[in-house]
Amino acid sequence: xxxxxxxNGILFDIQGFSVHDGPGCRTLIFLKGCSLxxxxxxxxxxxxxxxxxxxxxxxxxxDGLCTEACPSKAITISRPTSREAPASPELLIxxxxxxxxxxxxxxxxxxxxxxxxxxxxxxxxxxxxRICRDRQYWGPGGGITLTGGxxxxxxxxxxxxxxxxxxxxxxxxxxxxGNVPYAAIARSLPFLDWLFFDLKGMNPAExxxxxxxxxxxxxxxxxxxxxxxxxxLIFRLPLIPGYNDHETQILSLIRFISATGKxxxxxxxxxxxxxxxxxxxxxxxxxxxxxxxxxxxxxxVCHLFENEGIKCYLGSDTPF
Numbered sequence: 001x002x003x004x005x006x007x008n009g010i011l012f013d014i015q016g017f018s019v020h021d022g023p024g025c026r027t028l029i030f031l032k033g034c035s036l037x038x039x040x041x042x043x044x045x046x047x048x049x050x051x052x053x054x055x056x057x058x059x060x061x062x063d064g065l066c067t068e069a070c071p072s073k074a075i076t077i078s079r080p081t082s083r084e085a086p087a088s089p090e091l092l093i094x095x096x097x098x099x100x101x102x103x104x105x106x107x108x109x110x111x112x113x114x115x116x117x118x119x120x121x122x123x124x125x126x127x128x129x130r131i132c133r134d135r136q137y138w139g140p141g142g143g144i145t146l147t148g149g150x151x152x153x154x155x156x157x158x159x160x161x162x163x164x165x166x167x168x169x170x171x172x173x174x175x176x177x178g179n180v181p182y183a184a185i186a187r188s189l190p191f192l193d194w195l196f197f198d199l200k201g202m203n204p205a206e207x208x209x210x211x212x213x214x215x216x217x218x219x220x221x222x223x224x225x226x227x228x229x230x231x232x233l234i235f236r237l238p239l240i241p242g243y244n245d246h247e248t249q250i251l252s253l254i255r256f257i258s259a260t261g262k263x264x265x266x267x268x269x270x271x272x273x274x275x276x277x278x279x280x281x282x283x284x285x286x287x288x289x290x291x292x293x294x295x296x297x298x299x300x301v302c303h304l305f306e307n308e309g310i311k312c313y314l315g316s317d318t319p320f
Contacts, residue, residue, distance in 0.1 A: 007124045009157035012045050012149070016134045022173035022194055023320045024142030027134045029127065031148040031158070032119045035179040037212035038200065039286040040240055042274030046149035050099045051119035053106070054280040055091055060114035062089040069109035072097045095282060118281075124161040128168075135170070143171025143193075150177050155184035162191035175236070178218040178225075185221065186228075194232045194320075196266070197222055201244045202252040210243055219256065226260035236266045239301060241290040250301055254308045264311040266318060267301060269293045 013030040021028060033049030034041075045052060067075045074097035080087040098104075104117045122130075131144050144165055151158050151174050158174070165172050173194035176185065189195075199222065200215070201207045207215040225233055235257055239245050244253075257265060269292050278285045293301075298314050305312040313319070 007157065007160060008121050009124070009127070009154045009161070010049065010051075010119055010121050011127075012043075012118045012120070014130065017137065018145070020316045020318065020320075021145040021147065021175065021196065022143060023171065024140060025138045026142050026173070027131050027138075027144050029131070029144060029146050031146060031151045031154055033153045034148060034150040034177065035153060035213065036150070036177050036200075038238075039210050040238070040270055042271065042277075043149065044274060044277050044281055044283060045118035048099075048119075049153065051101075051104065051117050052281060053093055053095065053098050053104075054116050054118050054277075055093060055282070056114050056280060057088070057091070058114075059112045060091060061112055062091065063111075065109040065111065066091075066106035066115050069105040070101075071103060071105060072101060074098055074101070075106060093282060124157060124164065127161055128164050131165075131170075138171075141171060143173065145194075145196075146172075146174040148175075150180060152176055152180045152184040152188070155180075155187055159188040159191065162188050166191035166193075178221045179213060180217075180221075182221050182224060185225070189229055189231075192229075192231050194234065195225065195229060196234050196236050197225065198236045198238065199253060199256070199265075200238060200240075202249055202256060206243065210240070222256075223260055226262055233262060234264055234266055235262060236268060238268045238270060239293050239298070240270045241293055241297075245293060245297065245301065247304065250304050254305060254310060257310055258308060263309060264313070265305055266313045267298065267305075267315070269298055269315055 010032045011030060012032045015028045018026045018028045030046055032046055034047045037047060041047060045054065062077055064077060067077060074094035076092045078090040078092055107115050107117050146158060162172050172192050174192055175196040177198045200211060204214050204216065271292050275285045302312040302314055
């Protein structure tokens with residue numbers, strides 16, 4: 001493997017001033033590519049490891065600049081022909097062709113920002129220089145958190161970047177779905193202070209149906225990390241109505257966490273904040289039929305955990 005592969009990663013966003021994904025004020029780094037395909041994912045642009053086009057029709061003037069610039073002729077404009085039923089033009093994108101585009105020239109040609117690219121390559125040196133601009137704003141205990149997507153799908157880049165941060169006395173954290181080979185996580189553990197580990201469900205069949213894969217590797221990695229990771233390991237549960245919010249699932253999860261010897265969980269209520277992103281990607285959102293868990297349901301789940309000695313943090317109501 002060449003030097004470039006060792007030091008370059010693919011990201012889709014960097015956000016400063018976060019206060020919910022680790023102690024203090026933090027810079028969040030979103031890495032592209034995920035080994036799960038959760039139906040409710042709020043960052044669908046982070047699932048594919050390849051760059052993708054995002055199209056915002058409300059900003060589009062349909063001037064054809066992007067179609068002229070596209071080297072693959074993957075973008076066309078469909079214009080209404082009927083005078084009886086006026087309709088807006090539609091931008092048609094061959095997204096399969098876009099994934100192999102070497103230039104994404106359409107995003108440069110677009111003068112309104114209606115078309116932009118999700119996913120860009122950055123070296124570990126460049127990323128380190130970027131996050132250091134935020135360092136004066138973190139305050140005591142702040143730092144960086146890697147999320148995504150799944151950070152540990154890029155283990156060489158992640159470990160190199162975390163090593164550099166750790167050696168510069170920057171507090172480091174990462175969030176993982178756990179569905180990667182343990183070695184991909186292990187190479188970064190010496191440079192991590194905190195690790196958020198998502199547990200999305202205990203029933204293997206339901207987990208497969210809603211995330212696209214079994215939970216066997218995830219649970220195996222969670223057990224091992226609970227034994228071997230010397231930093232702070234915090235489990236997280238995205239609470240999805242009709243999937244993992246019933247008592248049987250919660251009690252099963254409680255037994256699992258108790259067996260690992262850990263005693264805290266962060267419950268994240270499902271929301272629809274990522275729904276509009278699916279439209280930008282030309283994808284269909286998985287449902288319109290659920291509402292975020294009501295407050296009484298969240299309290300009920302929290303009580304189940306705390307009755308068994310597991311400290312439960314609801315949503316952003318956390319000590320970190």
